Amino acid sequence: MADILKDKERVWDNRTNNFGLLPESNVELLKKEFKEVKTTSLQRLALQEPQCGFGELGVCCRMCYMGPCRIDVFDGGPKVGVCGATADTIVARNLLRETVGGAASHTEHAMDIAEVLKEVAEGKISTYMIKDEEKLRRVAQNLGIKTDGKDIKEIAKEVAEISLEDFKRLEKEPAVWIKAYTPKSSYEQLEKLGVIPHNVWRPIMNAMHRTSMGNDADPVNIMLADLQMGLVDGLGLTMATELSDVLFGTPKPIRSWANLAVIKEDYVNIAVHGHNPLLSEKIVEWAEKLNDKAKALGAKGINIVGVCCTGNEVLMRHGVPLAANEFQAELAIVTGALEAMVVDYQCVWPILSDVASCYHTKLITTMPFVKIPGATHIEYSPEKADDVAKQVIEIALEAYKQREPSRVHIPDSMEEIIAGFSVEALVEVLSKLSPEDPLKPLIDNIVNGNIFGVVAIVGCPNPKTRRLAFTERMIKGLIKNNVLVIVTGCIAHIAGQTGFLNPNKVDSFEVGDGLKQVLKALGNAAGLNSLPVAIHMGSCVDNSRIGVLLKALSEKLGLKVSDLPVVASAPELISEKAISIGTWALALGVTVHVCPPPRILGGPKVREILTKDLKTLTGGEAYVECDPELAVKGILDRIRQKRIALNLPVPEMVQI
Structure with missing residues (x-):
C-alpha cells in the first residue's frame, strides 16, 4: 500500500498550478482565462489540495448519519465504522x-x-x-x-x-x-x-x-x-x-479537423457539447438551412464545432470538426469567438456558465434534468427538435452581434484528422484485401507480429494527468512497439489534436515497422496513403463497437476474449462512466489499465479480487499505473504473456 501511494506522488503532484506538458495553445488560453474569468480548472484543482486521502482510498462511508466514518488503513486509527463495516x-x-x-x-x-x-x-x-x-x-x-x-x-x-x-x-x-x-x-x-x-x-x-x-x-x-x-x-x-x-447512419471514414483553431473568427460559431446526438443532429441540419441569416449579419456563415462526445457523434456522420475535449470546453468559450454552446447531458461542467457570463457567449441547456444557474434553458423533446434547433441558432445569431473583436484569441493550428471507423467501416476496408474473409488480414498480422497487440484508449482528460500529456506519451510508446491503438471519447480529441488521427503524419512518428506496413496497406485499400496511427471509433458509448469487434474475433478464432492480445486503458480516469465501462470490459475478460487509481486502494480484498481473483472468474484484470512509460511497459508485458500462451512470436520491446 505504502509503495503504491509513494508511486503516485512520484509521478503526479497537483499542489502547484504549473502547466506541465500542455500544448502552448492551451497554456495561452488558460492564461487568458485566468486574467479575464479569474479561474481555470488547474487553479481550481490546486485550491482543493491536499485532496481527501480517505476519499482517494475509498474508505470514507456516508451511507448513514452515524457517520461519515473513515477507516485508517495504516496504524492507530479505527478499523471499522460505527456499524462495524470494514x-x-x-x-x-x-x-x-x-x-x-x-x-x-x-x-x-x-x-x-x-x-x-x-x-x-x-x-x-x-x-x-x-x-x-x-x-x-x-x-x-x-x-x-x-x-x-x-x-x-x-x-x-x-x-x-x-x-x-x-x-x-x-x-x-x-x-x-x-x-x-x-x-x-x-x-x-x-x-x-x-x-x-x-x-x-x-x-x-x-x-x-x-x-x-x-x-x-x-x-x-x-x-x-x-x-x-x-x-x-x-x-x-x-x-x-x-x-x-x-x-x-453508420459512420464511415471521414475527413475533418481538430483543435480549438476550428473555431473561425469570421463565422457564427456554435459548439455542441454532451453525449446524445438527438439534438446535435438537428442543429447541424438547421445550421445549413439558416446559413444565409449569418451572411446577412456580415459573417461568412454558421460554423458548428464539436465538444466532448456529442462532438464525436456529429464528426463521424457529418465531418463536423472537433474543437475541444471536456477539459478544454471552457477554453472554447475563452477564445471570445463562440456565440453559443448548446449542451445535452454528461460531462457538462457547471463552471461553463460563469465562464460564458464573462463573454458574449450563450450557454444553452436543453435537458430537463441538466439545468445550470445562469444558463439559458430551452427544453428539448423529440417532437419539437426542429423548433429547438432553430431557436438555438437564432440565439447564436443574436449573440454574434455582441461579439467584441478585441477579446478574440483563436489558436492558429488546425490538425487534419480521419475519423469514423465503425466496425462495418473497418470490415469494408479489410474486405478489399480479403473479400471472402475480411477479418483474415487483421488476424494474420496479429499472428505474424506485425501487430503486436491492440490497445483501446478511452475516456476523458483529467486535469490531474493532463499536465503530464499522459495519453500522448502512452500512444507514442505503444505505436513504437507495433501496437494498434483504438481511441474513443475525449481521448479521441487528444489524439486528433496531437496528429495521431492524421494519415499524412504516420511518418512523423516513431512507428514500428510492422505496424507501419499494416497501416499503409490498409490505407491504400481505403483510398488513403495510410491509416492514421490511432483509429477513431467514436464517442464513449461507441466503446460498444470494440465489444462487437471482440465478439467477432473471439468467436471466429474459438478463443476466450481473455486469450486475445487486447488491453483497454482509461489513462485519465475522471467519471463514474469510465468505471462502469471498465467494469463491463473486466466482465468480458479484458485487461483494463487505469490512472488515477480507482478508489479501491483502501480495501485489500477488493484489490485482490480486481487484480488477481478476477483472472480465474472472467479472465479480466485491473491494472493501475500512473507513470505513462511504466504503464506502456506493463501493458506490453501483459500482451506478451497472451502471445506466449497462444504460441505466437514475441519480439523484443523497443525502448520507450
Whole structure:
C-alpha cells in the first residue's frame, strides 16, 4: 500500500498550478482565462489540495448519519465504522455505487434513442427518420427478430419494443441485448457466476438497496453485483450505438479537423457539447438551412464545432470538426469567438456558465434534468427538435452581434484528422484485401507480429494527468512497439489534436515497422496513403463497437476474449462512466489499465479480487499505473504473456 501511494506522488503532484506538458495553445488560453474569468480548472484543482486521502482510498462511508466514518488503513486509527463495516465493505459499496452512476447514464442514453426509434416506427413523430435500413435489419437479426416479409417500420417497431422491454422485463429471462452481443465464452462464464441480468432497472435498484446501511457487508458478494452492473452498462453502450446508427447512419471514414483553431473568427460559431446526438443532429441540419441569416449579419456563415462526445457523434456522420475535449470546453468559450454552446447531458461542467457570463457567449441547456444557474434553458423533446434547433441558432445569431473583436484569441493550428471507423467501416476496408474473409488480414498480422497487440484508449482528460500529456506519451510508446491503438471519447480529441488521427503524419512518428506496413496497406485499400496511427471509433458509448469487434474475433478464432492480445486503458480516469465501462470490459475478460487509481486502494480484498481473483472468474484484470512509460511497459508485458500462451512470436520491446 505504502509503495503504491509513494508511486503516485512520484509521478503526479497537483499542489502547484504549473502547466506541465500542455500544448502552448492551451497554456495561452488558460492564461487568458485566468486574467479575464479569474479561474481555470488547474487553479481550481490546486485550491482543493491536499485532496481527501480517505476519499482517494475509498474508505470514507456516508451511507448513514452515524457517520461519515473513515477507516485508517495504516496504524492507530479505527478499523471499522460505527456499524462495524470494514474497509473492504466500504470500498466495495462505494465502487458499486460508482458503477451504478455510470450504468444509469449510459442506459438512460440508450432508452432515449430507443424511444425515438419507436415513435418514428409508429409514425408519431416526423422529426427523425431511419437512415440505415441495412443496419436495422442486422440489429433485428442479432436480437432474434425475423425480418422476412416485413416492411422497415414494422421491423423498427419490433426492435424498439424488444429494446425497451430489456429495461423492465419481469420474467426471469436474460436481457436480450446482453445475450445477443456478449461474446459466447464470456456469456457462458458470467451465466455460471449468476450475474446475467434480466432487465436494467432491477439491478440498479438492487445495487442501491444492498449498499445502503444495514445490508450486504460481504465484499465478494458486492463485487459480483458490480460485475452485473458492468453488463448493464454494456447493454446501454451497445443499444445506444446500434440504434443511433439506425437513425443517423453508420459512420464511415471521414475527413475533418481538430483543435480549438476550428473555431473561425469570421463565422457564427456554435459548439455542441454532451453525449446524445438527438439534438446535435438537428442543429447541424438547421445550421445549413439558416446559413444565409449569418451572411446577412456580415459573417461568412454558421460554423458548428464539436465538444466532448456529442462532438464525436456529429464528426463521424457529418465531418463536423472537433474543437475541444471536456477539459478544454471552457477554453472554447475563452477564445471570445463562440456565440453559443448548446449542451445535452454528461460531462457538462457547471463552471461553463460563469465562464460564458464573462463573454458574449450563450450557454444553452436543453435537458430537463441538466439545468445550470445562469444558463439559458430551452427544453428539448423529440417532437419539437426542429423548433429547438432553430431557436438555438437564432440565439447564436443574436449573440454574434455582441461579439467584441478585441477579446478574440483563436489558436492558429488546425490538425487534419480521419475519423469514423465503425466496425462495418473497418470490415469494408479489410474486405478489399480479403473479400471472402475480411477479418483474415487483421488476424494474420496479429499472428505474424506485425501487430503486436491492440490497445483501446478511452475516456476523458483529467486535469490531474493532463499536465503530464499522459495519453500522448502512452500512444507514442505503444505505436513504437507495433501496437494498434483504438481511441474513443475525449481521448479521441487528444489524439486528433496531437496528429495521431492524421494519415499524412504516420511518418512523423516513431512507428514500428510492422505496424507501419499494416497501416499503409490498409490505407491504400481505403483510398488513403495510410491509416492514421490511432483509429477513431467514436464517442464513449461507441466503446460498444470494440465489444462487437471482440465478439467477432473471439468467436471466429474459438478463443476466450481473455486469450486475445487486447488491453483497454482509461489513462485519465475522471467519471463514474469510465468505471462502469471498465467494469463491463473486466466482465468480458479484458485487461483494463487505469490512472488515477480507482478508489479501491483502501480495501485489500477488493484489490485482490480486481487484480488477481478476477483472472480465474472472467479472465479480466485491473491494472493501475500512473507513470505513462511504466504503464506502456506493463501493458506490453501483459500482451506478451497472451502471445506466449497462444504460441505466437514475441519480439523484443523497443525502448520507450
